[in-house]
Amino acid sequence: GAGVSQSPSNKVTEKGKDVELRCDPISGHTALYWYRQSLGQGLEFLIYFQGNSAPDKSGLPSDRFSAERTGGSVSTLTIQRTQQEDSAVYLCASSLVYRRNTEAFFGQGTRLTVV
């Protein structure tokens, strides 16, 4: 596609339920990032995928969070047993890596509300 696509745009879930957030990166982009943006806050790094390399999971806040990237393209961020503090906007970005001046292109995010 022309840009990074995220779905759903908004998600309301009950505390304790599992949720899956999807990201379709720009075709050909080998790097994919997930960030979390809490209300009025900056972007908190969650996880980074680069090609077939092992992902950098250093930003995942707990073992309730996991992510996978299938076929080097689509990525799914899964939050198990959601808590109210998980409410935030989850942003996905993709980029080329092997260009020095590469920028990250962002999707419009998924707003997750845990009630």
Add this chain to the structure above:
Amino acid sequence: AQTVTQSQPEMSVQEAETVTLSCTYDTSESDYYLFWYKQPPSRQMILVIRQEAYKQQNATENRFSVNFQKAAKSFSLKISDSQLGDAAMYFCAYRSLYSGAGSYQLTFGKGTKLSVIP
């Protein structure tokens, strides 16, 4: 690990005037990239301008320019002739150029909310 600090949570500017947003960062690396991203209410992060650390010349994109002071680890954004459409959150970001786990992640500041007064 790198850190990025934006010390101005909110700023305002009169339409057609100039405003400067501040950003400082901490790193032990000598080569890296710095970015300013704009986030309007639509949530879409949009790249405004980028700066390569090894270039001494400050980057410029139309009404947007930066003041890059490498020794001081400062990277401020100047918006000239401010327009109503410039109202948004602005984020400063750092990107390493070295390989290794986690090194390609973008590290963001907490952002500055810019209001433009008609």
